[in-house]
Amino acid sequence: MNPIIDIQNLDVAYGDNVVLESIDLQVQAGEFLAVIGPNGSGKTTLMRTILGLVDPLRGQVYVFGQQPGALGALRSRIGYVPQLMTVNFQFPVRVSDVVLMGRYGKLGLFHRPGRTDREATRRALEQVGMAELANRQIGQLSGGQRQRVIVARALVSNPDLLILDEPTTGTDAESTESLYELLHRLNDEEHLTIVLVSHDVGIVAQHVDIVACLNRRLVAHGRPAEILNSETLSCMYGDEAMLFGHGAIPHMIVERR
Ligand SMILES: Nc1ncnc2c1ncn2[C@@H]1O[C@H](COP(=O)(O)OP(=O)(O)OP(=O)(O)O)[C@@H](O)[C@H]1O
Numbered sequence: 001m002n003p004i005i006d007i008q009n010l011d012v013a014y015g016d017n018v019v020l021e022s023i024d025l026q027v028q029a030g031e032f033l034a035v036i037g038p039n040g041s042g043k044t045t046l047m048r049t050i051l052g053l054v055d056p057l058r059g060q061v062y063v064f065g066q067q068p069g070a071l072g073a074l075r076s077r078i079g080y081v082p083q084l085m086t087v088n089f090q091f092p093v094r095v096s097d098v099v100l101m102g103r104y105g106k107l108g109l110f111h112r113p114g115r116t117d118r119e120a121t122r123r124a125l126e127q128v129g130m131a132e133l134a135n136r137q138i139g140q141l142s143g144g145q146r147q148r149v150i151v152a153r154a155l156v157s158n159p160d161l162l163i164l165d166e167p168t169t170g171t172d173a174e175s176t177e178s179l180y181e182l183l184h185r186l187n188d189e190e191h192l193t194i195v196l197v198s199h200d201v202g203i204v205a206q207h208v209d210i211v212a213c214l215n216r217r218l219v220a221h222g223r224p225a226e227i228l229n230s231e232t233l234s235c236m237y238g239d240e241a242m243l244f245g246h247g248a249i250p251h252m253i254v255e256r257r
């Protein structure tokens, strides 16, 4: 079976600054992959390359068998939750309108949303368990609820691949837990392929089956229990990093000098 994402020998640079080097990574249909790495390790750049927003310096990237720049209408098969998602929560707009905005890629800017769009909006809100709050003003939601609305917006084009860049930043443990529950349900029941970016090794190790550890290069790729060893961690976070089990929850400690 062809992978949904196929990255071969990829280098990416901003000007002279090479920020990703020799990346080989495949993501199969139905996979739930976490990409982890420290700040500045190239995680967002890798996602933007997959989306065709940044061009490779060298190597090949295929998404659904196409180069990202040539995805055309296939682009709507990818739902994207960018890092630091900017929704103006003070703006007086309803939850359903925020989700509907995710259809604009399909709609084109000057088309009025029709019944299919409203139906897709309703379904996306149902998928994230927010249907009852469809008419609520976006400013009147909790942080965790807002996050779900943003996920619904990425789901409204009915994608096969969902990419989330640090979706749990700034949310409490309970909302983080429930977001992972939601993502697992989408992955299991709706066969959505998921790529989630995080810098939080401990959280990811608990929740995701396969991780790719990035620090400019792909340091390791596989099951957390097999690859999250001291060698991998020191490649990402330096020699002072270590992971230890604390009950069922792994924690990472980075010693400061
Ligand atoms: N638009 C840009 N122009 C120039 N350099 C950039 C640009 N975006 C990112 N960089 C640089 O590329 C490197 C990788 O950045 P990137 O945002 O991909 O890292 P990241 O792993 O997502 O980090 P974080 O965990 O902080 O989100 C960094 O050194 C960053 O400064």
Ligand SMILES: [Mg+2]
Pocket (backbone or CB within 6 Å): 043, 044, 045, 083, 165
């Ligand atoms: Mg980032």
